[in-house]
Amino acid sequence: MQTLGCKLNQAETESLARKFIEAGYQVVSPDHAADIYLLNTCTVTHIADRKSRNLLRLAYRRNPRAFIVAMGCYAERARDDLGSIEGVSLVVGNRDKERLVEIVESMTNVPRRRSVQDSQQRLTFRTRALVKIQEGCSQPCSFCVVPRVRGREASRPDEEIITEVKARVAEGHKEVVLTGTRIGSYGHDGGLAGLVRRILKDTGIQRLRLSSLEPKDLTYGLLGLWGDRRICPHIHLPLQSGSDSVLKRMGRTYTTAEYERAVSLTREAIPNLALTSDIMVGFPGESENEFEESYRFCERIGFAKLHVFPYSARPGTRASRMTGGVRDSEKSRRCQLILALGRRSSILFGERFTGQNMNVLWEGCREGVWFGLTENYLRVFGCSQEQLTNQSLETTIVGQLDGSLWGELRTGCASL
Structure with missing residues (x-):
């Protein structure tokens, strides 16, 4: 598979x-x-x-x-x-x-x-368990084929989700990631906030991560749940573009000002928040000025990590019929500029945690070097002679190397 x-x-x-x-x-x-x-x-x-x-x-x-x-x-x-x-x-x-x-x-x-x-064969895909809570999207963007292939929004019953989370905990998973096409649209009792409350109340999960949200999902009611430290201080908030005119052509449901307000509200509510995002370059008609607007906006926000990709026309979408296509060579140039910005932003974010003790869920080992994730989605490497797979351990962040954090465990060593 x-x-x-x-x-x-x-x-x-x-x-x-x-x-x-x-x-x-x-x-x-x-x-x-x-x-x-x-x-x-x-x-x-x-x-x-x-x-x-x-x-x-x-x-x-x-x-x-x-x-x-x-x-x-x-x-x-x-x-x-x-x-x-x-x-x-x-x-x-x-x-x-x-x-x-x-x-x-x-x-x-x-x-x-x-x-x-x-x-009794066990799955070995990952230490973190992914639990689907809904699928489908009823607010299609002009560039996106997902509503066509996933259909309209449909949510799983909360009891079914609770049962699955309990099963993953029983298997030994320390972290569960709630996932879907648009999890913010979860539509049963109390919405997404109600589901999260039930999971925290009715299961023994140590870490709960929400996969991806939209700016309008970040209400006071939802953000207040991060008072429970079991919810990971990491939010993936797709931006797509930092230019209002491009966002309008994309059919996105927010402006850059609304996005920035949501970011400010979220950072106030969640200490040590890692904010990650998606950026598309080369959308039909994207001018050099619009690209520069997007670049400057990303620079101002300061994301912990950026996923950058060039626009790709999808059959049957409104954007595929738009004029003003951007040359592939120009898309590549813009991608490289945003990627470089993203790398610098990631390094700056990681530097904030040097010298701090952080909880790391260790996932595996390659060539004697262990790797894992902090609660706020930072990749950490470290050395240990012990078996650490699926262990959640306090780790001292001692520095960075090539953009990666290195941690010191009481059970082993760290090297830079």
């Missing part, structure tokens, strides 16, 4: 993996030969489309006799395109993903393992 794209895709893949394990299948890593390959695709850009096609072809080369399934957003948007790729056995859109185990079983005769050991 392999996933491209957003945390919602990742959450759905993990959920499907659990269902396949419960049905007696063994889940292996993507680079292993398998009888069944499942790729959860992404179609947010043409690059994501290309990656999806390439991975499907790679699966066929690994095992030409395998049953290869293309599922997810690209499958929902362009079923025939994916179905024509050599080796692809089945194309399943978002509406049928929940039934995938049943569908695959009806079309294959792959032997399954039913021993006690196999039925």
